[in-house]
Amino acid sequence: MAINDLTGSVFGRWTVIKPSTKTSYFVCECSCGIIKDVRRDHLLSGKSKSCGCLVKEGHSRIYKGRPDRRSLNRVYGCMIGRCYNTKSDSYAYYGGRGITVCDEWKESFDVFAEWAYENGYKTGLTIDRIDNNKGYYPENCRIVTKQEQNNNKRNNVVLLIDGVRYTVTQAANKAGIKPSTVFNWIYRGATKNEVISKLKAVKWDA
Structure with a gap:
């Protein structure tokens, strides 16, 4: 031979x-x-x-008895979109500031799905980054409820404005807007500096 x-x-x-x-x-x-x-x-x-049978068997194993595949697909699509789709409303807060998805997830929904199911995903849950300044990869992500995700975003935020430390609620009240508005900025991925700029653009009593 x-x-x-x-x-x-x-x-x-x-x-x-x-x-x-x-x-x-x-x-x-x-x-x-x-x-x-x-x-x-x-x-x-x-x-x-x-020939492709290995992938099909993998799909069967991952999705067997999983009625929540469609909802997980939406979670995945939103994750990819806000990091790479420049037309996404959230792109500026994610892809626009360097937040990316690890190659193994970006290139394969099935790899992402296997990780998600192994970490307890079911309909109604979502993916959350432990460190909001880092990207989407297994070591920095967890499966949580929407409320837990919001708490993570809120608990990480203390705003230093003109030398004074404010909670989100305190800063929102000082700017004369609803705290939920500021929390929504944060939920969409705005950085602290971006939040401060938005607050001052609305109204800020020095």
């Missing part, structure tokens, strides 16, 4: 049968019985491990 001939080799669920008539391809048989041409570099790198 030539050095570059992979005949007889096994890669994931693929067994190489013979070289293909197409350059740099091999005829391979998947353990499920499907036979097709597969690129040599995809076999060697692990990019191709099966």
Whole structure:
């Protein structure tokens, strides 16, 4: 067998049968019985491990008995949108200030879904960043209720304005607006400096 001939080799669920008539391809048989041409570099790198049956089985395992897949898909879509969609209303507070999604989640909803379910996701819950100045990745995220998410955002915020420390409620009252308005800015991802600028733009009695 030539050095570059992979005949007889096994890669994931693929067994190489013979070289293909197409350059740099091999005829391979998947353990499920499907036979097709597969690129040599995809076999060697692990990019191709099966005909697709492995992914389908993974989907079945992840989603089996999960009526909440659709709601999780919305959570995922919102996460990606506010970080990468420049037309999103929340982009300025996320992607616009450098908040990103880790590659493994960005490239695969299924990888994200597996993490979410393992960490207790169900309909009505959402994803929360532990450190709001860092991005979306497993070590910085948790599954929480909306109220817990709001508490995280609120508890992390103390505003230093003109040398004086204010809680969000105190600052909102001083500016003559509802605290819920300021909490909404924070919920959408506004930084402390952005919140202070908004407060002063509305009204601020020095």
